[in-house]
Amino acid sequence: MIQAVYIMSRNGLPIIAVGKKAKDEEFGEVALFSGILSAIQTAMQEIDVGVPKLIDTKKFEIFIELEDEFAVALVRESTETEERDLMHEITAGILEELDEKYDDLSDYNLLTDAQLKDIRKLITSMILKGEKELSKRKATKIASDSLW
Amino acid sequence: MAMLWRNKIPISAVIYEFLVVVALALITFFLWKKYVERKKKPVMYLGLTFTFFSVALIVDTIGRWLGFLIINIDYLDKSFTDVCTLLSYVFLAIANCFVIAFIDSVFFHKGTEFILPFSLFNGVVIGLIIPKINEWVADPSFGKLRESTYILYYYGIVSILSYGLLAYFGIREGVLNTDRLPKVGFHLIGTFGVCMILMFVTLAGDTILVANVTAFELGYSPLYYIGFTLAAIGLGLGYLGYIMPDWFKNIVAKPTT
Numbered sequence: 001m002i003q004a005v006y007i008m009s010r011n012g013l014p015i016i017a018v019g020k021k022a023k024d025e026e027f028g029e030v031a032l033f034s035g036i037l038s039a040i041q042t043a044m045q046e047i048d049v050g051v052p053k054l055i056d057t058k059k060f061e062i063f064i065e066l067e068d069e070f071a072v073a074l075v076r077e078s079t080e081t082e083e084r085d086l087m088h089e090i091t092a093g094i095l096e097e098l099d100e101k102y103d104d105l106s107d108y109n110l111l112t113d114a115q116l117k118d119i120r121k122l123i124t125s126m127i128l129k130g131e132k133e134l135s136k137r138k139a140t141k142i143a144s145d146s147l148w
Numbered sequence: 149m150a151m152l153w154r155n156k157i158p159i160s161a162v163i164y165e166f167l168v169v170v171a172l173a174l175i176t177f178f179l180w181k182k183y184v185e186r187k188k189k190p191v192m193y194l195g196l197t198f199t200f201f202s203v204a205l206i207v208d209t210i211g212r213w214l215g216f217l218i219i220n221i222d223y224l225d226k227s228f229t230d231v232c233t234l235l236s237y238v239f240l241a242i243a244n245c246f247v248i249a250f251i252d253s254v255f256f257h258k259g260t261e262f263i264l265p266f267s268l269f270n271g272v273v274i275g276l277i278i279p280k281i282n283e284w285v286a287d288p289s290f291g292k293l294r295e296s297t298y299i300l301y302y303y304g305i306v307s308i309l310s311y312g313l314l315a316y317f318g319i320r321e322g323v324l325n326t327d328r329l330p331k332v333g334f335h336l337i338g339t340f341g342v343c344m345i346l347m348f349v350t351l352a353g354d355t356i357l358v359a360n361v362t363a364f365e366l367g368y369s370p371l372y373y374i375g376f377t378l379a380a381i382g383l384g385l386g387y388l389g390y391i392m393p394d395w396f397k398n399i400v401a402k403p404t405t
Contacts, residue, residue, distance in 0.1 A: 135255070136324040139317070139334075142254050146188035148333055148392045 001080070002087075002127050003060065005094060006030065006073040007119070009106045010066070012038025016116060018123040021075060037064065037073055053088065063087045065095040069106035072098070082141075083134055090130035094123055156366050157216045157229060164376050165209045171383045172202045178391045193250035194390055197243045204239035207232050231284045234277055234296070237303050241273040244310045251310075255317040266310060273303045297355050304352045308345050315341030318389075332400045336389025343382025350375035 004019030014034040017025065025033075041051050041064070055062040056078060063074040065088075074091040098119065104110050111119070152159050176198040183191040211232020218228070248266040256262055276299045318338025325331040354371035358364045388396050 132324065136321055138257070139255050139321050140325060140327075140330045142188075142190060143321075143333060143337075144330060146186060146190040146254075147182070147390055148329060148397070 002074060002076050002090075002131060004075045005091075005123050005127060006034060006037075006075070007094075007098065007105070007123075008034035008038065008071050008073065010038070010069060010071060015070060015105060015111070016119055016123070018120050019075070019127060034073075037062070037071070041066070041071075054084065061087070063091040065091045067095055067099050069104075070098070071095075083137055086130065086134055086137065090126060090133075093130075094126050097122060097126065153366075154216050157212060158368050159216065161368050161372065162209075162212050162216050164373065165205065165212055168376055168379055168383070169202065169205045169209050171380060172198065172205055175383055175387050175391065176202050178387070182391065190250055190253045193246045193253060197246040197250060200239045200243035200246065204236040204243065207239065208236040211236075231281060231288070234280060234284075234299075237300065238274050238277050240307070241270040241303065244270045244307055247310050247314060251313050251317060255321065266306075269306045269309075273299065273306060276302070297359060300355055301352060304348045307348045311341045311344040311348070313341075314338070315345060329397065329400055333389055333392060336385050340382050340386040340389055343378050343385060347375045347378040347382065350378060 002019060003021035004017060006017045007015040009015060012035040014027070014030045017030045037055075040055065044050065044052055051064070051066060053064055055064070059078055060075050061078050061081070061084075063076075063084075065072045072091050072095045074087060074094070076087060098105055101122070102111075102115065102119070176195065179191060179195040179198055183195050211229045214232070215229035245263070245267045248263050252258055252262050276296075280296050280299065315338045318334050318336075318341055320338075322331050322334035322338055325334060350371045354364075354367075354369045354375060357369040357371060358367045361369070387393075392400075
């Protein structure tokens with residue numbers, strides 16, 4: 001299950017966080033998470049191993065997609081490791097949609113309340129769509145392996 | 149018409165139920181064969197569902213045969229049929245628990261937090277039936293058990309809920325899928341659930357008719373036959389959806405021109 005989606009600027013400032021996990025977090029925690037992700041990306045770029053697209057911890061899997069001005073991080077529990085391609089697709093889809101619809105997403109302060117609300121709505125609907133697709137693929141795989 | 153009835157049981161009911169039992173036993177056999185081949189949990193749950201379903205219907209059919217065949221006048225007023233029907237609900241309630249386990253293993257993935265409440269609802273059915281069977285042992289007069297129709301209504305609601313979930317998830321996944329094989333497979337699983345729901349509704353309707361309409365006071369209203377016809381249709385769909393024999397797979401996989 002997708003726990004949260006974080007939108008952050010490339011220098012690690014949080015822009016928006018949506019989802020079950022993000023709901024329980026305070027701003028400080030979101031900022032810390034965004035900062036750490038940004039630091040990891042920068043460090044890996046510095047040592048020339050490339051920007052990570054997936055960070056796998058004992059508790060979570062974090063899928064990352066980058067754009068020039070902002071980044072999208074999708075977090076899910078690491079108990080589910082199947083359909084990573086789909087998770088990358090969802091993360092990339094959110095990045096693409098936001099990039100298309102919003103010219104300046106790099107700074108939280110430049111967004112109006114209405115825009116923030118719209119972004120939340122868009123991300124929530126994409127999370128739901130992704131969850132539905134994930135459940136469909138899971139059910140199809142189980143039924144095909146067991147019955148057909 | 150009188151020729152077709154014996155000991156308050158029509159021969160059509162005896163034959164009809166027997167045919168459904170044979171169909172059910174065949175599907176159960178194929179499911180366990182599939183389980184031996186693939187060793188997958190969902191197939192095991194289905195196998196258990198159909199096994200308990202079969203046992204339930206076998207018990208019910210035996211009751212019907214006993215009632216129909218026993219000539220000894222002392223036994224005429226003992227409603228073997230009714231007590232066997234009630235006993236069959238015990239096995240059907242167990243079958244319901246495995247339907248829920250199947251739904252969880254394929255669609256829901258919530259584990260005990262989803263399976264346990266449904267198992268408890270079904271456990272209540274068993275808890276309500278056992279004392280009634282004890283009552284029958286003390287006083288096996290015909291029609292006595294028909295006073296406990298509330299158990300059947302409760303069981304009907306629990307079953308409709310269980311098979312309703314199967315129908316919902318099956319049809320939902322069928323609609324979401326674009327590949328032909330899973331699309332057809334899920335639709336068949338969903339439609340099997342719908343047939344089971346309709347079967348429970350019609351059999352509950354039969355119970356209501358029998359309790360309230362003088363013409364049907366001996367039982368076996370048209371709804372009884374409709375119910376078993378729906379069960380037979382459901383089993384046919386279940387065979388195609390769960391077993392999916394090669395000939396059917398070939399038809400489904402064939403591209404449409």
